[in-house]
Amino acid sequence: MLTFTTTRSWLGGEPSSQSTTQRHTVLSRFIHHKHWFLINSITFFVSLATLMGLLGHRGWLFDLLGQFRVQYLFVLGGLVLISRMGRQRLPMMMALFFALVNLGMLLPYWTHSAAAAPADAPTYQTLMINVGWWNEEFDAVAALIAETDADFVLLEELSPEWIEALDYVLVEYPYSNQAQREIFHNSVLYSRFPVDSFDLMKVEGVKRPFLSAQTHLDGQTVTLLGVHSISPKNSDRWAQRDLHLAGVANYAAALDGPVLLFGDLNVASWSPSFESFREVAGLENGRFGFGIQPTWPAQFPLVGIPIDHVLTSPEIAIHDLTTALSVGSDHLPVLFSFSVLTSSTK
16 A cells, blocks of 8 residues: 655645744844844944034035934944944944044033133123023023022023013013013023123124123123024025124124123034134133033933033133023023133133
8 A cells, every 4th residue: 555645835734844944044034134234224324424414514404414413422332332242343333433423522521621710709600591482481480590590691582471470580680681672582681780781783694683791790891792593494594593603703703801602502512513603703612521411402302402502702711501400491591600710810
């Protein structure tokens, strides 16, 4: 008698164990390669964004890509570890190189020493807040102003409702340009110290002015520059912002004596536009030595970047600079203290 031995695989039944193993192997390899393709693609595009961001002065998209150095650093750092575990040598080297590029741009915020001032030098507290015209957390802002008890307060995007709500705390500041609020793009500088003048300065080709105020501290005339630059939401506004910053920089460079510039500049500290602005103005980045201190967007701290700035001439020493807790705006408040250096303390 003849007997026939068959497997169910060719009769339409379940596949043999060998066939199943082969299929699983092919599938796992496909998934493996697909994952590495995705990971290596992320490495390439984040590295490319790092590189393109160095050309921020060439166009709006380049500048936009250059704003997120901290985020690039963390993503690339993670990709270095992942690529190393997967023995992906070339992607690992690429991620490591561009991670170091970003790190090199961020290190001065911790390693750079701030200008020192004598321990007995008078210290002045300054608070600046872009309150957000749509924000209704009036009590939170009022409480912060009262708590910090600053000597100077710069408030941006003030509406009439904001001024009415903060009137009872701002009465402590007898000197301000509140009457110029609408002209100065709804920004007001409040001071406990006498101010000689609040001058609204124009930049040719830009509608938005900036504030130049002169006060006397420690026997010296100090120029306070309040600036709220244009948000670069598109290429036209990007060009307007850079034109605005260039005009402010030229004005600051021509000033004599101590200069303190602060406000929402709508540009990250490591942007080529910011570096050009700072170099032309001849001012130092007040954040150096105090960390990055991102200020926007307050609601999404993982993508936060520092766009609210403090810059100083060599005659100004920053003692500390920090952000405060959110007051409902998309910007975090910035609080800093400074001293004016005399010829004997420089």
